[in-house]
Amino acid sequence: MSLLELDSVTVRFGVGARAVVAMQDVSFAVDEGETLGLVGESGSGKSTAASVALGLRSPNSGEVLFEGEHLRRRRAAGRMQAVLQHPVWALNPRMTVAASIAEPLQVQTRGRKQVRDRVHEMLESVALDDDLATRRPHELSGGQRQRVAIARALITRPRFIVFDEAVSALDVSVQAQILQLLRRLQREHGFGALFITHDMAVVRYIADSICVMRSGEVVESATMEAFVADPQHPYSRTLLEEQ
């Protein structure tokens, strides 16, 4: 049984003649402890797929299964998390780093000491100094902010995390650090991940398998090794050549 499964999911925006199909019969699965890379150009439906996988958007047709059951966002809260696109907007500018990291855990527990201990544990886990706990986001660099966003996502020990263009806005050197961090954390925590990006180099480094989307449809799914060795779809070949 897969951790998360999208089965023939179709999503349309708008109604009638003006309706735009964002996802058409999209199917993929993410297994525990593994990373599925979702690639494609802008407007291919990647972020819509992330919204559906996180239960933020209901599909017009098809089914989303999480841990073998029909996905309900409220029921899955804490067991799935996300690290989203903009490091600038990932954290509330009015909240301290500690408060931002603690928020998901506070939904589940009110034990102050437990929350405080977990926040420090998470800061250590993402290689951030304890002193940063009292700072606000504008006092951090882009890389530090993304580490805080990762710490926040991990604090509830989720089984599944969506990374939506999580390193796209970072410098190449910072990207490498964050990607190494993610691989280490995945080994330690064993979460399944859906890693959305338009950067083939990034997805080749981080993902175990890949799903290529174009114009709302999945044009190719394969393990990373098979994909790199012998891409089947012309668009997949173009992506690899452009890398």
Place this chain on the structure above:
Amino acid sequence: MTGTAASRATAAGGLRKLRTSDPVFFTALGMLTLLILASVAGRLIPGLNDGTSSVGGRFEAPSLAHPLGTDGLGRSLLARLLEGIGTTFMLSLAAVVCTAIIATALGIIAAYAGGWAREIVMRIGDILYAFPAILLALLIAASLGPGGTAALASIVLVTVPLMTRMVGAAAAQVVQRDFVTNARISGVAAPLIMVRHVLVNVAGTVIVQATYALSVAILVEGGLSFLGYGVQLPASSLGLLASEGNVYMLTAPWILIASGSTMVIAILAVNLLGDCLRDRLEPRKAVDLT
């Protein structure tokens, strides 16, 4: 860091700097403080507003005994003006607090809920906004009957639509931010998200709009009392005094001059304060007109 988050994150620092460095802000704040202190003093100083020693002849011109002259019943105009400032400010402030609470709640809920909820709130706001403010105020005052309650209700209904729209627009931007999406994914309850994430990030807009609403409130109160629908005698308000001054403009021009210029100073001070706060708290909306 770009955008409003950075500017809002340092809003407290910006306000600290504002107090010491902006002469316009300092002047406006000084003018308002002076008016409020004067109205408080008017109620506290013995003899000034208790009817024991402030009665003179009818329509006496300004003198040492009555620095602003007297009205048609021989009462000191200074005492009535100070009472009027107090009444106008109390009424306007109470109305603006009501407006701020209603408009902020509506704007944030509409932005967070989106879809039809947002459309309904915004369209009702548009309909109310389409009415000229004073006409709307007169309609409410006429249906509720003249008095302070009618004035308060009128001010609230006149100022709520614009403030709801402005707070709603600011909240709609915040709702799109990743930290709100993350909170939803984490299972944080919607009311908590609206307060913890949205309200705190639109607080600057609320403060600025409340300041503008206060100047509209003073104007609407003045207009209604002038037309006889607002504060009623024997109480005093700036609008009521202006109305009285209008009747005796040729006999006792000091009544209109004193009440009118006080109202102008109050509205000018509030507007200047609003401009300074807007420049600090919402820098993108500041427009250089020079």
